[in-house]
Amino acid sequence: MIYFNNVSKIYKDATALDDVTFTIETGEFVSVVGHSGAGKTTLTKMILAEEMPSSGAVFFESVDVSKVKNKDLTKLRRRIGIVFQDYKLLSNKTAYENIAFAMEAVGKTEEEIASDVPHVLELVDLSHRLSHFPDQMSGGEQQRLAIARAIINQPELIIADEPTGNLDPINTHEIVQILKKINDLGTTVILTTHNRGIIESVGKRVITMENGKIIRDTKHK
Amino acid sequence: MALVALKRIIKGGFLNFKRSGLVSWAAVLVVTVTLSVVASIIFLQAILHFSLNQIKDKVDVTIYFTTSAPENKILDLKSSLEKLPEVASVSYTSADEALKIFRARHSSDYPTIQALDEIGSNPLGAYLNVKAKEVSQYESIANFLQSDNALVVGADSIVDKVNYHQNKLVIDRLNSLISGAQKLGFLVTLLFVIISIIITFNTIRLTIFISKEEIGVMRLVGASKMHVRGPFLIEGAIYGVVATLFTLVIFWPATAWLGRNMTDFLGINLYDYFISNFIIIFAILLLSGVGLGIISSFLAVRKYLRK
Numbered sequence: 001m002i003y004f005n006n007v008s009k010i011y012k013d014a015t016a017l018d019d020v021t022f023t024i025e026t027g028e029f030v031s032v033v034g035h036s037g038a039g040k041t042t043l044t045k046m047i048l049a050e051e052m053p054s055s056g057a058v059f060f061e062s063v064d065v066s067k068v069k070n071k072d073l074t075k076l077r078r079r080i081g082i083v084f085q086d087y088k089l090l091s092n093k094t095a096y097e098n099i100a101f102a103m104e105a106v107g108k109t110e111e112e113i114a115s116d117v118p119h120v121l122e123l124v125d126l127s128h129r130l131s132h133f134p135d136q137m138s139g140g141e142q143q144r145l146a147i148a149r150a151i152i153n154q155p156e157l158i159i160a161d162e163p164t165g166n167l168d169p170i171n172t173h174e175i176v177q178i179l180k181k182i183n184d185l186g187t188t189v190i191l192t193t194h195n196r197g198i199i200e201s202v203g204k205r206v207i208t209m210e211n212g213k214i215i216r217d218t219k220h221k
Numbered sequence: 222m223a224l225v226a227l228k229r230i231i232k233g234g235f236l237n238f239k240r241s242g243l244v245s246w247a248a249v250l251v252v253t254v255t256l257s258v259v260a261s262i263i264f265l266q267a268i269l270h271f272s273l274n275q276i277k278d279k280v281d282v283t284i285y286f287t288t289s290a291p292e293n294k295i296l297d298l299k300s301s302l303e304k305l306p307e308v309a310s311v312s313y314t315s316a317d318e319a320l321k322i323f324r325a326r327h328s329s330d331y332p333t334i335q336a337l338d339e340i341g342s343n344p345l346g347a348y349l350n351v352k353a354k355e356v357s358q359y360e361s362i363a364n365f366l367q368s369d370n371a372l373v374v375g376a377d378s379i380v381d382k383v384n385y386h387q388n389k390l391v392i393d394r395l396n397s398l399i400s401g402a403q404k405l406g407f408l409v410t411l412l413f414v415i416i417s418i419i420i421t422f423n424t425i426r427l428t429i430f431i432s433k434e435e436i437g438v439m440r441l442v443g444a445s446k447m448h449v450r451g452p453f454l455i456e457g458a459i460y461g462v463v464a465t466l467f468t469l470v471i472f473w474p475a476t477a478w479l480g481r482n483m484t485d486f487l488g489i490n491l492y493d494y495f496i497s498n499f500i501i502i503f504a505i506l507l508l509s510g511v512g513l514g515i516i517s518s519f520l521a522v523r524k525y526l527r528k
Contacts (some may be wrong), residue, residue, distance in 0.1 A: 092237065
């Protein structure tokens with residue numbers, strides 16, 4: 001599904017990715033682990049075409065992401081759900097509207113929105129927060145809302161970039177369980193983290209990065 | 222589908238405006254200041270225009286004829302003057318009327334009236350009063366009067382004097398003063414409008430700067446550029462509409478006061494001007510406000526929409 005072919009990313013004075021090659025198959029749950037600055041976020045940004053490789057190529061299915069034209073970018077991103085460490089919710093929209101916005105973006109009808117949003121909020125246990133704004137919710141709740149937004153359009157891939165970085169252990173566990181459930185339903189998940197404990201609890205494939213290189217790629221079990 | 226998208230964009234714009242609270246009202250305030258500048262300029266131009274027209278109206282050229290001039294010759298000259306494109310109007314005053322006016326004007330001046338009575342015959346000649354469309358055109362009218370083909374045969378001898386040549390200096394000065402005032406008015410207007418636009422643009426840019434990160438998030442969530450940009454454009458238009466209403470509400474009592482107390486000084490009743498030109502002033506303010514809001518929002522969002 002995703003194929004990195006000898007990808008390097010060099011900023012002015014630093015190498016973020018150094019000749020990275022790997023493949024992720026459809027339906028996999030891949031944890032990318034490494035210290036801050038190891039290149040995890042750069043890697044996810046390349047899949048989203050937020051960053052372009054200095055050399056090499058990134059493929060999403062048969063699409064060469066680095067060559068995607070501006071007008072096709074929206075189409076590509078609609079196939080991917082993203083969860084960030086800092087949630088990145090729309091602060092002046094309620095929980096309901098945050099999710100509705102993602103549905104509107106792909107052209108869903110009002111009826112579809114009205115029937116799907118309560119359902120997905122129930123899935124992440126936020127039914128009681130429907131009309132709350134993000135700043136009226138706890139960190140764990142905001143992250144669950146971000147996950148709900150990421151999965152609402154049934155993307156083929158979920159990228160969770162340090163989703164538990166700002167959360168306590170209980171909320172962290174909940175988030176990981178939700179991601180595993182999403183993966184069980186057939187969606188490919190890429191999870192980046194610097195927390196080894198999370199990887200243990202996931203128990204799936206782990207790519208370990210250091211200084212922009214992949215130093216280990218193991219199936220956990 | 223497009224209709225649904227449009228409905229969502231409009232709804233999003235209204236929600237943004239409502240939820241941005243103080244930031245929205247700050248932007249409205251700045252647009253109101255800009256529109257007030259525009260409205261003030263409209264009124265100042267009206268005062269300037271009115272004053273200049275009054276001055277222009279006082280300028281004319283009078284052709285005095287000799288007492289022996291036959292009336293049909295004078296009327297021939299009148300009709301050929303009226304054919305000139307520069308001429309706005311020509312009024313004919315016959316010798317008898319000129320005498321009547323003279324007597325009326327000097328009715329309390331007994332020696333003059335007595336002297337007139339003693340002469341017996343009418344010493345005054347007829348005259349034509351010529352008004353040009355523009356002050357600058359008097360010279361060409363005067364030149365026309367001097368040229369041979371302008372005057373009907375023999376008319377040369379019937380003209381006593383043309384007062385253009387006595388008034389030339391005053392007319393020339395007035396002419397340069399009027400065109401100077403108009404140019405200055407235009408420059409000042411331009412300057413104020415440019416300053417206002419820059420201030421408004423920067424304020425709206427700041428309100429959108431607050432949403433900079435969210436614009437990026439919307440794009441990452443898969444929203445098209447129009448879906449992201451649309452609500453901001455609507456919000457910009459709302460600033461313009463609300464500011465237009467505020468400006469009209471401010472100028473209503475302001476012009477009423479000026480109309481009641483300053484009409485003699487300004488020479489024009491600004492309240493009457495406001496009321497009789499309400500539709501056009503409303504349209505100018507609304508178009509400026511909405512245009513400014515939309516264009517500023519468009520440019521500001523564009524910067525953050527690149528990715």
